[in-house]
Amino acid sequence: MAEDRAKFTVVGISERKVDGRALVTGKPVFAGDADVPGALHVALLTSPLAHARIRRIDTSATEGYPGVVCVLTHENTPTMRYTTAGQGHPEPSPYDTRMFDTKVRFVGDRVAAVAAESLAAARAAAALIAVDYEQLDPVLSIDAALAPGAPVIHDEDDSLDIWDPAHNIASVVAARAGDVARGLAESAAVVEVTVETQYAQHAPLEPHVVVTHLDPNGRIVILSSTQVPFHVRRIVARLLDLPIHRIRVIKPRLGGGFGVKQEVLIEDVAAIVTLRTGRPVRFEYTREQEFVSSRTRHPMRIRMRLGAGKDGTLHAVEMDAISNTGAYGAHALTVMSNTGSKTLPLYNRAPHVAFSGRVVYTNLPVAGAYRGYGGTQGSFALETAMDELADRLGIDAVVLRERNHIRTGETSPIFEELGEGRKGTPQVITSCALGECLRRGSERFGWAERRTRHPGDGPVRRGVGMSAHMQGSGIALIDMAAATVTMNDDGSFNLLTGSTDLGTGSDTVLAQIAAEVLGIGIDAVLVIAADTDLTPFDKGAYASSTTYVSGKAVEAAALAVRAQILAVAAGMLEARPEDLKIVGGHIEGPRGSVSLADIGRRSYYGPDPGQIAATASFVPEASPPPFMAAFAGVEVDVETGLIRVTDFLAAVDCGTAVNPLMTEGQVEGAVANGIGYALTEEMQFTARGRTRNPDLARYKIPGAVDLPPITVMLVDSYEPTGPMGAKSVAEIGINGPLPAIANAVHHAVGIRLTRPPFTPEKVWHELRKKSSVVSHQQESP
């Protein structure tokens, strides 16, 4: 209960990261730091063509190259179809991928892998592979994919669960409530907006890296920079035809993920080389491969229509989306589902709602999971349309959101209609402080005053814009997390969790939850995480799930251990367990106290010894959304088209902030990534489908000098179904900048930007189209 929070002594405190000291002192804690004597190094040969069949592949020169130990091609590797998307089983993504295929479907697709004694030898030898390609016409856009007679990208006959391969459609999603056509016809005002988002890449500072070896018992050990160790184990086991228990996957410290490491991209190659040679293997993506042969954010074209009454109350909401999944359908269906499910419930006043989504294949790099997971693209469309509606009706943008947003105790039909590529789960909102986020965010940002301020007449025009957002906390009724807590003989505890800290600090958050329940400090909780041999199952880190789903499992395991401790203490103190409490490492009863160390020793050495331990699982019945109100200030130079974001504010309701400093950090980082997505980040392609900017010089992510002051407000709320009132927070922040900045630009200069990134060139062209800007027009306040 919310009142309990005042009594928390560990939760709600900005504890230092449990792994922080190792990180600031530069200890070898990442997968790529592993010192593996005698390891083979892997180089990948990738396709230079966007669409081609391999007629012949000649590896003879490569095999004879000094130092080469193993060469993999489609001729000597397993041929079953699978998906690289690391999701729960059965996987919702189509099985349309082979380890090495006879057809290549994008520039950067796998052709062969070479393992050699040195990386230099592997690379040199890979370049000697002679491939005879039959070139096919490439499909390089959504429209080209859907054109009549378009080349068929997946013309193989052994793929599974592709919606309509003959027409390049990977997946289709639809959901509806009411009658949206009628709803629009009945509306006093109807607005329509179409947005088109770009190819973007996660760019974690640590590229994908894996180190494999055989343990003394011949089991294969995979040390991987993965967000999903258990899914890696399951998928690699199937590919290599090994029993799951012959594989151990360990995730050490991870150098950022953002979704791109929810994908099994390199583990299969390293593992098969280790199996075939008996040698340790190290395989690391280059930065170029991290861009091209990794995963990206699905570009989407979304048409949004809103119908509302004169007072702004929404009556009909329609979202029609097409996404480009690139050559393979990793997360194709589920990202599309979330494009609707993480946006449309936000405004539940409308009785008439329709969502339709199509996912098409193209011969471009593959899309996948990326922080925000469709919600980012969907909320750009929705929040742009909301801004347009506010403008049309002469209603303040904040007021329009206040009139329409979902509230505690309310539901939306979309929760039930739209799940993870299938029907969803009915859900009533059990905590929503979006109203407070809007109110307090507006106040702090100075919305009312700044919104009525004159944009200026000079070359630089000022404006402010805002947007509102929701996300989720894990995947309801699908994804399970388990945790084990064991007691040591000094009164400390081991927390074993399969969850995957990608650098977010989730290991620390989970330790705080356990420590709070057990009445001890975080120093007395040792976290052992993400090792499939040692830790119980956890779905992995995606869908903003660790604090909420894994946290709830940790809380339950700690509560069970606490009950065991109190039962032992009750006997020692001659008291009833319910009369005991744990305070500062001691169990206090009416007639005395005993320390946790006493209990721990006794549990090992008696009298009546017995391990104090418990394992608990949690499957969420709902996915309580965090909420956010985002505000951006901009300056637009009408002569050059340059947008400067002057300040950004995110007011966030994530329930209890288990670790406020780290919670702020999640939002700050997500906002920074979102600002890059809005202004500068875009993978660009040549007319033949080759990526033109696969490096951090030409694909511009924000640096410290590029960002405005970012203010994060954690608005108080308490989620009754979460661990100690917490929801999750990892993704939502990334959804704000794109619409808030676009809406601010509209306020400043009256142009509606719909195609990010908003480069000076694009803005300049839009300004030229709107001659009225030159003579400046004040937007209605």
Add this chain to the structure above:
Amino acid sequence: MKIALTVDGTPRETVIDPGECVMDVLRRLGKTSVKNGCDRGDCGSCAVLLNGRAVNACLVFAAQVDGAEIRTVEGLEDAGGLHPLQFTALDGGAVQCGFCTPGMLMTALDLLTVAPDPTEAEVRRALAGSYCRCTGYVKPVAAILTAAALMREGRRG
């Protein structure tokens, strides 16, 4: 060829390949805090102090550092404990994944050596070549400013 250099106060001799960069040599010598984020000088994850100034170790040939003194983040901690830059990064929530942290701290150390009392804008400019994808730089910049204040006072934390 063989080179001799001092790494974090310890004299080392090592045989290098022609064309090898300092980042690869340092990692081979066990200094794995020198991170390879891009291998071409764009990200700053491999920044170390070379004769007192920050450089991207991936852009310097190993053959150029014969006789040089190199400091990495692994040499910052001493008997007195964490360096103020390490302490404030840890204490101020400036570390998320921590992959960029070693390079960023060495870049900051370079700045504080020449500008012990920097403005926020100066810190941000100094970090222009040190990418971080996790934090949005809010807390790293604040932590560096706090570290600068501690260092001016001759304190650690």
